[in-house]
Amino acid sequence: MGLLEKIEQYTNRGTDKVSNKTAYSKFIDLGFPSLKNEEWKYTSLKKIIANNFEIENQGEEITDQEIKNNSLDLDNKVVFLNGELYQKPTISGVKIEKNIDHSPKYNDAITALNAALAENGYNITVSENTIVDKPLEILFLTKNKSENLAQYRNEIIVKKNSSIKIIEQVKNLSTNLCFSNMFTNINLEEKAIIEFNKLQNNNESQIIVDNTNINQETGSNSTFNTLLFGGAFTRNNLNFSQNGERCESNMNGVVILDNSEFADNHTYMDHLKANCESNELYKGIYLGKSKGVFNGKIMVRPDAQKINAFQANNNLLLSDDSSINSKPQLEIYADDVKCSHGCTIGQLDEDAIFYMNTRGISKQDAKAILTYAFASDALNKISIPYLYDVAKDLISKKLNVDLSF
Amino acid sequence: MKKEELSEDELLEKVTSTEYKYGFTTNIDSDTIPKGLSEDVVRIISKKKEEPNWMLEYRLKAYRTWLEMKEPDWANVNYPKPNYQDIIYYSAPKQKKKLDSLDDLDPELKKTFDKLGISLNEQKRLSGVAVDIVMDSVSVATSFKSKLADLGIIFCSISEAIKEHPELVQKYLGTVVPARDNFFSALNAAVFSDGSFCYIPKGSRCPMELSTYFRINEAGTGQFERTLLIADEGSYVSYLEGCTAPQRDENQLHAAVVELIAMDNAEIKYSTVQTWYPGNKDGVGGVFNFVTKRGICHKKAKISWTQVETGSAVTWKYPSCILKGDHSIGEFFSVAVTNNLQQADTGTKMIHLGKNSKSTIIAKGICAGKSNGSYRGLVQISKGAKNSRNFSQCDSLLMGDSCGSHTFPYIEVKNSSSQVEHEATTSKIGEDQIFYCNQRGIGTEEAIALIVNGYCKDVLNQLPMEFAVEAQKLLEISLEGSVG
Numbered sequence: 001m002g003l004l005e006k007i008e009q010y011t012n013r014g015t016d017k018v019s020n021k022t023a024y025s026k027f028i029d030l031g032f033p034s035l036k037n038e039e040w041k042y043t044s045l046k047k048i049i050a051n052n053f054e055i056e057n058q059g060e061e062i063t064d065q066e067i068k069n070n071s072l073d074l075d076n077k078v079v080f081l082n083g084e085l086y087q088k089p090t091i092s093g094v095k096i097e098k099n100i101d102h103s104p105k106y107n108d109a110i111t112a113l114n115a116a117l118a119e120n121g122y123n124i125t126v127s128e129n130t131i132v133d134k135p136l137e138i139l140f141l142t143k144n145k146s147e148n149l150a151q152y153r154n155e156i157i158v159k160k161n162s163s164i165k166i167i168e169q170v171k172n173l174s175t176n177l178c179f180s181n182m183f184t185n186i187n188l189e190e191k192a193i194i195e196f197n198k199l200q201n202n203n204e205s206q207i208i209v210d211n212t213n214i215n216q217e218t219g220s221n222s223t224f225n226t227l228l229f230g231g232a233f234t235r236n237n238l239n240f241s242q243n244g245e246r247c248e249s250n251m252n253g254v255v256i257l258d259n260s261e262f263a264d265n266h267t268y269m270d271h272l273k274a275n276c277e278s279n280e281l282y283k284g285i286y287l288g289k290s291k292g293v294f295n296g297k298i299m300v301r302p303d304a305q306k307i308n309a310f311q312a313n314n315n316l317l318l319s320d321d322s323s324i325n326s327k328p329q330l331e332i333y334a335d336d337v338k339c340s341h342g343c344t345i346g347q348l349d350e351d352a353i354f355y356m357n358t359r360g361i362s363k364q365d366a367k368a369i370l371t372y373a374f375a376s377d378a379l380n381k382i383s384i385p386y387l388y389d390v391a392k393d394l395i396s397k398k399l400n401v402d403l404s405f
Numbered sequence: 406m407k408k409e410e411l412s413e414d415e416l417l418e419k420v421t422s423t424e425y426k427y428g429f430t431t432n433i434d435s436d437t438i439p440k441g442l443s444e445d446v447v448r449i450i451s452k453k454k455e456e457p458n459w460m461l462e463y464r465l466k467a468y469r470t471w472l473e474m475k476e477p478d479w480a481n482v483n484y485p486k487p488n489y490q491d492i493i494y495y496s497a498p499k500q501k502k503k504l505d506s507l508d509d510l511d512p513e514l515k516k517t518f519d520k521l522g523i524s525l526n527e528q529k530r531l532s533g534v535a536v537d538i539v540m541d542s543v544s545v546a547t548s549f550k551s552k553l554a555d556l557g558i559i560f561c562s563i564s565e566a567i568k569e570h571p572e573l574v575q576k577y578l579g580t581v582v583p584a585r586d587n588f589f590s591a592l593n594a595a596v597f598s599d600g601s602f603c604y605i606p607k608g609s610r611c612p613m614e615l616s617t618y619f620r621i622n623e624a625g626t627g628q629f630e631r632t633l634l635i636a637d638e639g640s641y642v643s644y645l646e647g648c649t650a651p652q653r654d655e656n657q658l659h660a661a662v663v664e665l666i667a668m669d670n671a672e673i674k675y676s677t678v679q680t681w682y683p684g685n686k687d688g689v690g691g692v693f694n695f696v697t698k699r700g701i702c703h704k705k706a707k708i709s710w711t712q713v714e715t716g717s718a719v720t721w722k723y724p725s726c727i728l729k730g731d732h733s734i735g736e737f738f739s740v741a742v743t744n745n746l747q748q749a750d751t752g753t754k755m756i757h758l759g760k761n762s763k764s765t766i767i768a769k770g771i772c773a774g775k776s777n778g779s780y781r782g783l784v785q786i787s788k789g790a791k792n793s794r795n796f797s798q799c800d801s802l803l804m805g806d807s808c809g810s811h812t813f814p815y816i817e818v819k820n821s822s823s824q825v826e827h828e829a830t831t832s833k834i835g836e837d838q839i840f841y842c843n844q845r846g847i848g849t850e851e852a853i854a855l856i857v858n859g860y861c862k863d864v865l866n867q868l869p870m871e872f873a874v875e876a877q878k879l880l881e882i883s884l885e886g887s888v889g
Contacts (some may be wrong), residue, residue: 038479042817302807317821320788330812332831335803339831343816345825 003049003149003179004032010055017117023106024116030109039108042293042325043235043264044368048207053149053179055117057083060143062173067141070171072139072199072390081141083120083150093130094164099123099155107239108181111211114183118151120144121183126192135165135384140180143173154184156194163193167387172206177232179298182210188220190244197387198311201394202231202266211237212330218244225284225382226253226265235380240278252381253282254391256398257290257322264293271300271307280311283378285371286322296341297329299394304334311341316348316374334397348374418629437496438495442489446466447595454564454598467584467594474588481779481811485718487658487693492627494596512857538673547676553613557606563631566602573604577635581664581699581727588722589660589695593629597662600630605640605671614869616645627658634664636671636706643674645872656718657682665700665708665775669730672701672707676868677724679875681716686774691718698722704730704759711867713876714741714749723781725754728762728790735764738864743776743808752782752799752813757790757823766797767863772808779811784825786818793823801831802860807873854881 001009011017011024033040059082059327067079078096079087086094099121106112126132141148158164172178188194199206208231214222226236240249255263269278284292298309309334315324328341348370356366372395379395382388396402436447447468451461476486516683553560559570567574584594601617617632636642646663659681667673675698694717700708710724726735737753755764770778775797780799801810812829834856857880858865865873 142660214589305806315818317818317823320821322821323819325818326816328812328814328827330801330827330829330831331809332801332803333807333809335806335808335833337803337831337833341812341827341829343814343827344825345816345818346826347821387510 001052003051003053004151006053006055007117011117018307019117019119020115023112026106027109027112027116030112033109039174039266039295043262048179048233050178051147051179053177054144054146055149057082057148057150058145060145060174062141062143064171065145067139070141071139071169072137072167072386074135074167074386076134076136077160078122078136078138080120080122080139080152082143083152085120085122089136091132091136092383093127093136093162095125095127097123099153107211107213107237110209111183112179113180113287114151114153114211118181119154121153121155122154122267124164125157126159126162126164128161130159130162132162132164133175133388135167135299138166139167140168140170141173142171142178142180144176144178145174147179149179149181152183154182156184156186158186158188158192158194160190160192165195165197165384166372167197167199167384169199169201170208171202175205177205177207179207180209182208184210184212186212186214188214188216188222190217191219192217193221195225195383197225197227197382197384198236199227199387199390200231200234201227201229202234204232204261206231207233209235211239213239214241214246214249216240216247216249218243219246220244221248223250223381223383224252226251226255227391227394228253228255228257228263228265229398230261230282231263232261236263237267238265238267239270240268241272242276242278245273245275247273247276249276249278250381251278251280251282252378254375254378254395255282255284255290255292256287256375256395257285258287260289262291264295266295267297269296269298269309271298271304271309274303274305274307276304276307278309281378281381282313283315283375284315284324285318285375286316287318288326289319289321291322292324292356293326294324294343295327295329297331298339298341300332300334300337300339302333305336307334307337307339309337313341313343314374315345316371317345318347318371364401368374368396368399371399416839434767437493440491440493442492442494442596446494450596450598453495454567455500456564459571459575460567463579463584464595465593468596470585471588471591471595476588478525479755480721480781481777481813482719482721482748482750484693484748485656487656489592489682492658494600494627494629495598496724553611556609556612558609558611559602559604560604563600563602565634566633570602570604574602574633577664577666579664581701582662582697587697587811590662590697593631593660593662593697597631599628600632600661601634602632603634603642603644605636605642607637608639610640611642614643614645616647618647627660629659630661632661632663634673634675635666636673638668639670640668643673643869645869646675646677647680655690658695659692659717660695661697663696663698663724667700667702667706667708669706670702671703672709673886674709674869675700675711675724676872677710677712677714678872678879679712679714679716679720680879683716683745683747684718686745686791688718691747692716693718694722696719696722698724699727700725700735701727701729702733702735702762705732706730707734707736709736709738709867710753711738711864712740713868713879714739715752715879717749717885718747720747720749720751722751723753725756726764727756727758728764729758730762731759732761733759734762737764737766737768738867738879739768740771740861740864740876741768742771743778745771745774745776747774747776748879749777750779750781752780754783755785755795756783757786757793760789760791761793762790763794764796766795766799768797768799769861769864770799770801770810771804771857771860772801772810773804773806777811779813780829782819783815784827785815786820786823786825788819793820795823795825797827799829800860801829802857803831803833855882858871
């Protein structure tokens with residue numbers, strides 16, 4: 001039975017199953033997006049939604065050891081096990097609780113489905129003038145007896161003059177497929193700062209569709225790092241909207257895929273007010289039969305003058321069976337702006353490899369050094385030293401080389 | 406001589422108040438059929454053109470395909486959808502007899518061409534350009550025909566080619582742009598009334614520039630011309646295309662199809678200066694320009710598209726190259742200027758199929774007034790197109806705070822030995838650039854002209870000499886006040 005039928009079967013069992021009825025009817029109207037949908041032109045959900053996902057959880061027990069093994073083991077941790085909030089830290093000035101917001105915030109069918117049925121998630125509020133110095137780790141773990149759909153709906157509010165750093169991971173511990181439909185809404189008030197790191201180092205039974213909306217007020221600053229090192233299917237939608245002047249938004253991504261992994265990164269940068277800035281840098285490395293999609297859109301609304309918006313997407317195709325589809329877009333309705341995008345697709349420089357060979361560096365090491373150097377521009381944007389090391393470690397494992405230089 | 410200094414606002418005011426200089430009509434008798442489209446209309450057109458049966462079949466098949474198709478709406482343009490039953494599909498200037506020389510041409514018609522600045526005789530003497538002129542729907546004059554025939558080059562109207570070279574037309578028509586390709590190509594295949602046909606034989610180099618001039622004259626007509634250009638092995642041809650229309654309050658439809666075939670080692674250079682009536686400054690009237698242009702490159706062949714687009718109320722045009730052969734080359738150079746309420750969604754498609762194929766895209770957009778300009782392009786490198794290379798650059802220059810400029814590139818790469826680069830920028834003319842010029846005694850207006858010319862130079866340099874001069878003048882007219 002396909003996912004759509006399963007969902008209908010589930011909601012037919014009782015009206016209380018649907019938290020937001022408008023969102024649910026919106027989802028039923030739209031249905032899962034097909035390749036005809038411009039935003040899903042290169043990303044097919046057809047095979048995925050044909051799977052027999054259970055809507056209700058039949059979670060297996062997750063031990064403390066498993067949590068430890070799968071987390072970065074930071075001091076401040078929020079842990080969800082099979083959809084339930086299991087652990088949360090106490091941090092002064094930060095309120096963390098279960099999210100019960102089902103307000104109609106949705107962009108498309110998938111987010112509408114999330115709004116309609118998601119029952120869990122976190123709500124983090126950082127009060128005014130609070131600097132949270134230790135990074136906060138958020139971990140979603142699932143271990144299921146069957147293939148299942150896991151939906152989370154989260155909200156982060158960073159109040160005036162406050163700042164927080166977050167590292168989020170979504171992991172499936174079983175070999176049964178897990179379809180995680182994540183939705184996170186982030187509101188940054190005046191002069192608030194956030195650094196959000198998404199570490200997506202998943203196994204082949206993890207499917208993720210992630211939607212994150214970031215709403216920024218005057219003078220706020222957001223940095224979003226996506227570290228994507230694996231997963232059967234990953235689709236990230238990052239939507240920034242700058243609702244005040246002098247905002248800054250930064251998006252960085254490192255994508256390394258192998259085998260038949262698939263990743264699609266969609267970003268949408270909406271400049272509504274004047275005097276703002278955005279920077280975007282996505283690096284993709286594709287091995288094996290992996291496939292990548294990048295879609296970055298910069299929108300500058302009328303009267304949003306003095307905008308600087310820069311976007312770059314660089315890709316390395318290292319195997320003949322890998323492929324990339326890239327769609328950088330600019331939509332500009334104001335004249336006094338500086339906007340640019342650049343996209344490159346290519347290989348490692350043969351001359352550089354030869355140069356290193358002549359100096360006694362093996363071909364494999366030379367390739368690793370160059371590949372790592374390629375990714376490091378984006379990697380350097382991570383401000384948490386520990387996470388930087390973890391990422392470097394994961395890259396060397398993925399590329400199967402020693403990067404301990 | 407002291408030039409009056411204008412503020413930026415005044416400059417823009419001047420820009421938006423310039424009128425269309427080709428906006429006159431010619432009073433000549435014309436042979437038109439009633440409005441509307443049906444199978445009968447297709448049959449009438451075919452009959453009027455005295456076409457063979459296979460051509461009628463081709464048209465009817467295209468018409469039936471068209472009936473099942475929907476008008477595309479994915480382009481970033483807004484316009485009232487034309488009523489296809491409210492268009493005259495055939496209109497021809499009445500001719501008493503077949504013309505032998507240009508001296509027999511209707512004096513009224515001749516006057517029109519003089520006004521347009523294409524004095525046939527003069528061109529004959531001075532520049533050595535062979536011109537085929539298509540007015541409303543029918544080719545009215547072709548110059549230099551006999552001289553070209555000596556070299557084995559066939560250059561005539563397509564209706565003539567259907568009659569005299571049916572084997573060539575039948576073999577190649579619709580092979581690059583099939584009727585079912587899109588809504589407008591199907592419409593064109595059903596009702597096209599004329600256009601140009603050109604065949605360059607093996608190993609020959611066309612000694613002069615070939616040129617077609619299109620003009621819509623009759624009110625309420627649509628122009629659907631079809632161009633078929635075949636460059637046989639090892640040949641070379643440079644082809645120019647120009648177009649104008651009278652000033653009218655209604656929207657006229659222009660849906661053309663251009664097919665280029667470059668056989669092994671052949672080279673085609675196709676240049677367009679598009680100056681259809683853009684509508685007045687309130688956006689009333691103007692031509693809807695929905696054109697399908699595509700070329701196929703066989704082994705080591707090269708197709709180069711160059712376009713200067715300043716006219717039309719709505720433009721929807723993507724000259725493309727299918728790089729089928731190994732070592733084939735595709736190029737696209739474009740300057741698109743939009744002003745007032747004009748909208749342009751233009752770009753190219755480079756489809757790499759052959760090994761070591763190369764493509765270059767340089768697209769420059771200039772938007773002024775309340776206009777919107779979009780670049781939409783596709784670079785597709787298939788799995789077998791090893792060692793392919795693409796370089797794309799699309800820049801937009803914004804003049805005025807209520808215009809919009811957009812870029813929608815699609816890049817699809819399916820092998821690991823190809824390299825693709827794409828870059829796009831959007832900006833306005835820097836205050837510091839103008840200040841620098843002012844400092845050196847160059848007025849603001851001249852400074853803008855200087856900068857715009859420099860900005861478009863990469864593309865204008867690609868145009869043949871005669872056109873480059875015309876194109877520069879066109880830029881001046883389109884942006885008059887800021888370019889002078």
